[in-house]
Amino acid sequence: MISKLKYLVLLLAVSFVFNSQESGSNNDVEEVVTVGTQIKGARINEALPVTVISAEDIDDLGVDSGDDLLSSLPEQGINQFGETGDTGGINGARGDVGSYDIRSLGTGNTLVLINGRRMVSGASYQTEEIGGSFVPVESPNTQVLPLGLIERVEILRDGAAALYGSDAVAAVVNNVLDADYQGFEMRVRYKNFEHYNRDDHTVTIKWGESFNNGKTSITSYASFYDRDRIRAIEDEVMGFCDRNVFDASLGGRTDCSSNSAWGQFDMSGRASYTDSSGEFLIYPSNDPRCLLQLGNGVCAASDSSGNILYNWYADKDYLGALERRNVFTFLNHDMGNSNEMYVEFGYYDSDYTARREQASGLTAQKFIVPSSHPNNFTGKTLQLDNYRFNDFGPRETSSKKTNVRMLLGFRGQLVSGWDWDSAYVFNEELSDNTIYNRINATVMDSLLQAGLYNPFNGGGYLGRLDSDGDPTAWGDWTPGAPESIMDLARIDVIRNNGRTLNTFDFKLSKPDLFSLPGGDVSALIGFEWRGDKFFDDRDDNLDGTNVYVRRSSNGRLSSSPSYTYPYISNVVGSSPTPDNGGDRTVNSIFVELGVPVVGPEMNVPLVQSFDLQAAWRNEAYSDFEGEDVSRFAFGWRVSDAILFRGSSQETFRAPNLYTINELTVSRVNTRYDWAAVYVDRAATAAGLGSSTLWDSDGRYGVIRNTIGNRNLLAELATNETVGVVLEYDNVVLTYDLWEVSSDRTVGLLGEENSMLIDLVRRLQGNCDGFEGVTRVAPDAGEVETMNAIGFPCPFGEAESVFNQYVNLGPRSVAGWDGAFIYDLDFDWGSMEMKHLVSFTREKEQAKGGLVDEIDAAYASGLIDQSAYPLAGLGNLLKIEQAPKRKTKSTLRFKWDSYALGFTHTTRSEVLEPDVGLRPVGAASRTNAYFDYNFSLNENDARMRFGVNNLSDRRPPLADYRYGFLGDLDVGTRRDFYFDFRVRY
Template identity: 30%
Template sequence: MKRIIFRSITTASSLTAMLASSMAMAQTPAPEAMTDVEEIITVGSRVQGLSEDALPVTVMGADQIEALGATNMQDLLSHIPSIGDFEFQDSNTGTNGARGDVAGVNLRSLGTGNTLTLLNGRRMVVHPTFESKNGVPSILYNVNSIPSSAVSRIEVLRDGASALYGADATGGVVNMALTEQYEGFSASVKYGGSENTSYDETTLTAKGGVSINGGRTHLGFFATHYDRTGVMISELDTLYSNLDRRGNPSIPEEWRDDSQLNNLSSVTPYSVFQLGSLNSQGRFVSTGSRHVNQALQIGTGVGSQRFNFNEEVQITPDTERSNLMLTLSHDLDNGINSFSELTYYSSDSKTQRASGPLDSGLAYIIVPSTNYYNPTGSDVLLTRYRPTEMGARVIKVEQDSYRVLTGLSGEFNGWDWESAIWYSAASADDEEFNRMSKTLLSQSLAKTTPDSFNIFGGPGANSEDILNTVRISSIQKSESTLASWDAKFTKSDLFSLPAGDVGTALGLEWRRETYLDDRDPRQDGSMPYDVNGIFDESDVVGVSATRDSSASRTVVSAYAEFVVPLTSDLELQLAGRYEDFSDAGDTFKPKISAYYSPLDMLSLRASYSKGFRAPNLPQMNQGDIIRRILNVEDPLRADVTGLDIDTGALYRTTSRLGNNDLKPEHTDTVSMGFVFQPAGALDGLMVTFDAWEIEQRNVVVLLGEGYELDVEAQFGSNPNVVRAAPTAQDIALFDAWNAANPDDQRTPVGPTTNIISQYINADVRKVEGWDASVQYSFDAGQVGQFRLRTDVSKLSRFEQQAGPVTTDFVRRAGNPEWRASGSIAWMKNNWRSNLSARYVGSVYSTGLYNTIASGVSGTVDSNLNRVYWDVDTWTTFDWSVGYEFVGRDDMLNGTNISAGIRNLSDEEPPFADVGNGFYQALHNSYGRVWWLGVEKQF
C-alpha cells in the first residue's frame, strides 16, 4: 500500500510545484461582513429547493472554526453538543484497539459505528484498526485525518439518515466540507503551548488556487503539517498522577478515606509466587504463597507492596501529522464539468505506558528450582511481578490514508446529474516496544548460571544484557480500503402540483470494502508459547492471542427522494433506499418528514425514519479470540477462597466467539421540532428545538464474562463456564465455608479455566432527548457586528437491555444528561474577537460507590443499595482576537494575525476514579493553552 501512496504523493507533489509556479498574485480582498446565521446546507437532502429549515442540521462555519483555534478535529467537534463523547481517541494505550492519532464521532452516544462521516459529501474509508466497545468490535471514521484548518464547514445531520445515506447513518451524519475554489496563495503558522505542562503544538499551512483557460479550469492545493509534544501524567496534579487518592484534599472528606480510592497496582517489582509443582493435568499444585519484600527477603503470603504505574504513563501522545489535498475542475465544451481530488494523510504518534506486568493470568510462567537465583529449593509459579528495569512500554503508530476521486457533472433535459468514482485506502502500523516473550523468558529462567533472569532481586536486579535476551517488540499491521462509484440525478420540477413543483433525486451507489488485521507472529499463533506442556497461542507477556483476519463485502444501493409541496405552507420529504449486502442480505428503509410554516416566523418539522446497520466486517469475520481480563469476580469462589484469581485481582482467560449468523441492527427514529425566526426588531434571531427518539433492535452485544458467571451461580451450571476439577485444598475451603454459613451452602468447584461468550443479536436500546439552539446576529452600528449562539443537548433516556437486565445509561460513566456550548462573536472593520464556552454535565462513576446507609453524597441506586461518586460538571472558556491588514502598500498587506487562549480559566478535568483520574472521552488535561497565528495572503 505504501508504494501506491508514494506514487500518489510523487504525482501530487509534481502538480503542486506546477501550480505554485503558475499561480498569479491574487489581490487581497477586503474583510467580509459577519456571516449570517443561515448557511448553504448540503447534507440531509439531495433535492434542490427543500427548505433549509426543514432539516435538523447543525452547521459550524469557517469563521467559527477559525475563532475556536482548535488544531485537530476532536477538539473542534467537541464544541457541538450533539456529537457526544469521543469513546475512541488518541489517549488509548490498550493493546487490542485503535491507537495513535485517532478520533471517532459518536452522535447521540450510540457508538461510532452508528455515525456516518462524509468528506465533501461522500463516504470516507473506515479506520484500519477497529476498537472494542463493551467487548464488541466497533469501527470508526478517523476525523483526525482531516485537517481542521482545511475545513470550510461542518454539517451535522441530527436525524436518522439510512434512507438517504445507507448503513452506518442510524445516529446521523457528519459532513466535512473542505475549502474549494480558493483563489490566490496563502501561508500560515500557528503555535500554541500550555502554561503548566510540556504540551505544545505547531501548525504550518499553505494553500493556493488559480483559474486558467479563461476561468474554465481551476487548480487548487492545500498542505499542512502539525507537530505536537505530548504530556506525561506525572506533570499533572497528584489527584491524577498518584493512583492512591486516599487523603487527597481535592476529594470531599466524606469520601477521602474510601479504600476504593487506592488504585495502586499489586503487580510490583517485588515478586509474588507460589511454591509447588506441576501435576500431570498441567495444573500447578501450590504448597503456599511467598513474596519478596523490600529488604529482598522471602516472606510468607502475598505481601503488601503496591506500585504507582502512572509514574510511567504518557497521557497525551507526541504526534506529527501531514496532509495534502489537490483539486482540479474543468468545464468541458459540451457543458459537462469534470472534477478530481487527491487527499493524503500521514501521521506518526508516540506514547508510552507502564512497564509490563506479569501474572499467572497473563503468562503461566514456572521458575524451576534450578534457577540460579531461586532461593526456595522448589519450583515456583510466578503469580505477580513487574520488571521495571525493562522500561516503559513505548507505542509507536504510523498511519497513512489517501483518497483519489474523479467525476463528471452536467445537465440533460432538465435533469442535473453527477457521477464519481473513487478509491480510498488506509493503513496503520502499530508497534509496541519493551515487551517480553514468554518463551525467551522461560528459557532464561531455566538457566543455572548468573546470566539467568532474576525475579527474586527486586528493582534493577537484571542487567541490560539479560533484559535483551527476553525483550521483544510486537507489531500489528492493519489495512482498510473503499472502492466506490455513485451516480445521482436531480430535478427540482419533476411535475407540478397546485402548491408548487415536486422535486426529486434518484441515485445508484456501489462500493466494496475490505479490511486486514495482521497480528505479530508471536500473537497470531504462528509462534506460540509451548514450554513444559504449557501451551498458549500468544507468546507475548500481557497480550491475548488474536489470529489474523481479513474480509471484504460489496454493497449495491439505489435510492429515491421526493420533495412534495402539499400546500404553500406544507411540504413533505419522502425518501427510500434499497441496499444489498453481499454478506448480510438486503433491506429497504424509508423516511418521511414534514415541514409546515403556519406563520412567517414559525416553522414546524417532524420526521420518521427506519435505519439499518449491517454487522461490521470484524464482527462477522474476526473469528474466535482469546482475551485475558481483570476485575471479573467468580461468585461461587470469591468469598470462599479469597484468592486473587477468584476476586478478579488477577487476569483470567476468556474466549469470545465470532458469529457468522449475526443479523443487521434495525432502528426507528422519530424527530419533532420547530424553527422560530421573527422579523422586525428581532430580525436576525433564530430559535430551534428538536425532540428525538431512537429505538434500536438486534443490537450486537457480548453478554460478557460476568454475565456467564452469574448465570452459572443462579442456575447451578453453565456450559460456557469451564472449570478445573476442585483440588483437595479447594474442597477443604468449601467445607469450612459451608460449616460457617449454613444458609449459603456451596458445592465445591475448581477455578475457571475458560469463560466462553459469543457475539449475538439480543438487545433493544431506547434513547431519547432534545436539542435546542438560539442564534442572534445584529449590527450595533459604530460598536460593530455581533453574533450570539447557544446550543444545548439533553439526553433524557438511554436504556440498554443486556439479557434480562435493563440498564439506564443516562449520566452513567460517560453519558452526560446535559451538554451545551455558546459563543459571542464581534467584528468591526478589520478586527474580530470571539468568546466561546463549552459545558459538559455531571456523570457518575460506577467504580466508586458506598452504601446508602453511609450517608455519602452522590447518585443513589436503590436497587443495588449503592451511592455512586458524582463526576462534576465541567465548563471551559476559549477566547480569540484577530486583526487583518488590508488596503496597505507594504509587506503587511494581506496579513492576518490572530491570538487566543483555550481553557481561559485553566479548569482541571473533574475527578473520576479511573486510571488517569478523569474521563478522557469527555474532558482533557491540556490546561490553559495560549496560541498565536499569522497568515499571509499573496
C-alpha cells in the first residue's frame, strides 16, 4: 500500500499546479540546514520525520557515553559491540566501543554524520548473525561523540541514500556540535553506584570567543572521564552461572562452562573407570561418583557421570576500568565577499582494561598426553578434552583507542546567487589491543610431552561439594606446574587495527532557481569523493607466522592440513586469523530539488502548502558494481494544525570491506549437528541408547571456515514512510508508518543450516551429503548404530563447515513511530512533556537458494520443522533481542531557580531462541534529577542531584551472558550523581 504513495502524490502535485490560478509571493523561511536535505533554506525540512534530541534531553539522561545515549532511543536496536559480548578473545571489537542499529535492521544500515559529514567506521569490526551464522559488521564508534558539545542529535527515520550515499538504509543520524559557542563553561560530575565498588568522574571545559572584530571565532572543548571496573561477582545474578535458582523457566539450562580444570580424557579401549567410549573424568577424591582413587586428592570417574562445571564469572569483569579523553576545536573565519573558512579538529583516546577467565582449548585444538607422562596412570596415550588452564590465572585485556578528525572547509555565495560549500575531511580510528597471560599452544604441547605440566589434578584447585553434589567453592591446591614452568608457555597476544576515511565534496545550491505559483524551486548539485581503507595486523601466533601442529590420537604430529594453520592457531582458546587489509574509492554525483507546488497565498482549499523533494545519487565503487538511487518525499500542510508527510526512496548498503577482502578465517562455534541429533533420537526411540555417538545431544564445537567474496553486490532496499503531524496550541502529535524491504542481504548459510541440508540429502540416499560439510569417517560403533536404525548413509563427526559470504534473500522490517509533545506555562513556572514510541510489527529474513530443499523436506514430511528448524531465517520478530515496542518519556518542571525532571524508557518482551522461544519479560528504567540554579560571583551556576534507575530494577533474567540481554538492556542497578556547572 505504501509503495503506491509516490504515484498518488505525483497525481496530486500535477492537479495542484494546473488548478492554481495565481502565484503567491515567496514565504520567508528561516535558513536552517537539517538532516534530510542539503539545500539551504529548503521548506521540505518541516515535513521530514526527524527526531531531535536536544542538549537538554541528553543532559536529563545523566549519561556519560554515546552508547548510553543511544540505548535510551526508541528507534535504536541492539548494541552488539558492547562489553557484555566480549568473550575474552581478541577477534571481536574490544574496549570503549558502541554501535548504531536504528530500526533493528542490523548494524551498518545507519549512516552517522558529524555536522552533516560522515564519521569513520570503528577500527574493529564485530560479528552479527545474518542468515545462519556470524558476519562481520561495522559501525562508527558511539563513544567518540563529545556529549557535552552536542547541540542536538537529528535522527532522520527514513532512508536517504539519494542524499548521503551508502548505508543510509534505515536512518541517518546527524550529530550537530556547537561550533560557535561564546563564553566559558566548566563542569564536574561524580557518580556512585549503590551496589558496586565503582565511582565515575567527569570533568568538561568549554570555551569560545570572537576575535578580529568579530570575523574570527574559536570554540574549544575538552573532557575527561574515568570509571572503575565492576566485577561480575559483585552481583549475585551476574556472578553466578547457574541461574535456574532464580527462575525455573530456564528449563535447566545453565551458563556454566563444561570446560574446567577437571579435565576429560579419551583413550582407546575401555576400563572400569571409563564409559563405553573409553572416556573418563578427573574428580575430587571425596566425590561419590569416583570409580578409581588416584591419590593426592583426586580420582577417576566415568565420563557419563557428567563434567564438573566451571563458573567463569568468578574471574570476569562485567564492565572494565576506563579512561576517556575528548578534545574538539572549531575555527570559523569570515574571509569577506560572503566567503567563509571553517575548520574542525577532534581528538579522542581511551584506555580500557578488563579481566576475563582463562581460556580452554578449542575443539580443533585438543592436546595429547603421552603414556610416558609421570601422572598418566593409564599407560596409554590420552586425548585431553574440555580442559581449562585455570592454574595460569585469568587473562587481562587492554585496549587503547584513538580517533582523529580534521576538516578544512570553505563556503560562500557566488554573484549569481548560488551558495557553494566544499570541505575535505580526514577521519581515522586506531585500536591497539593486548591480552596478557595467554598460553602458547606449541609450548604447552612440549610441556605435556615432557611431563612438566600435570593436567590430572584439577588445575591446582580442589572442588568442594555441597549437599546436592554441586561444586560451590574453590580452594588453593597444588598447581599443574611451578610458576617458572608455566611462565615458559605464557605469552601476550596483540592485535593492531585501524580504519581511515578521507572525503572531499563540493556542493552548489540555490534556494530560488526559478519560481512556481507555490514559491521558489530550490536546487542542489554536487559531487563527493571518498577513500576508505582498513588494516588488521594480528599477532604472529594467530596469523600463521608461528604455527601449531596438532597431534593425532596416536601421539604423533599430524600431517593433516586441518590440524594446523589456517584452521588452528598457536594460542590456546583462540581461532586463527590472517593479517588483512583493503581499500576502496567512491565517486558520487548527486542532485536534489525542492519544489513548492502550492503556497499559502494560492488559497487552494484544504492545501495551505504542498512541497515535494526529489533527489538522485550515483555512486561508483572501485571494488564492486556501484548503484544509483532516487528519493521522493512530500509535505502536505492542510492547515496550521494538520500536516501529512511521506516519502519513498531506493537505498543501498555497500558490502563492507571485510566481507570482500577477508581471507580464509576459521572459527569454532558450538552448533547442532542435525544428522547426529536425528540418529540420537532414532536410536533412543529404538531402545539402543545414544552413547555410541560422539556427543549424545548432537551439539558440539565445529570449525566454520569462511572467505570473502569479491563478487558481492550491494544490498538494495526500498524505504517508505507516510505520516501525519497534528499541532494545536502547545500540543504536537505525530504518527508515521514505515516499511523497509531489502534484498541481497550479505550473510552466510551457516553451520546448522549446512548440516541440516547434509541430513536431508543423507536421508534421501545421497551419501555424499552437502559439499560444504566435511566429516571424518564413521567408526565401527557409529556404523553399527546407524545401520540398526536404518539410516541410509552412515557418517562421522562434522570436522568443518565451509561457507562463503553471499547475497541472501529479501529482508523486511516494518512498523510505526509516534510522538506526543506538550508544553505548558503556569504562573509559577513551566512544564514540558514528551512521549516517543517506536513499534515494530514485522521483521523477517526470507529463505532462498539451497534452503529450498529443506522446505521441500518439511513439506514432504521427511523431517519435522519444529524439531529441525532453520537458523536465522523466517520470522525474526521479537527474536534476536528485537522487541516490538520501545518508548521514551520525559517530564520537566521549571520554576524560579529550580528544575525537576524524569526520563522513563521501556521495551516490550522478547523471545530467547535457545530456550524454546522462552519469553524474556518487558523492561523499564526511570532516571530523575533535581536542579538548583544560582549566582556564583555574578556567574550562572547550577547544582544537580540525579538518580539513574530510580526504582533499582534489574533487567529481566535471560539465558545470556551475565544473566540478562546485555546487547539490549542496561545491567547496572541504581546510581547517584552530583553535577556542578558554572558559566562565565
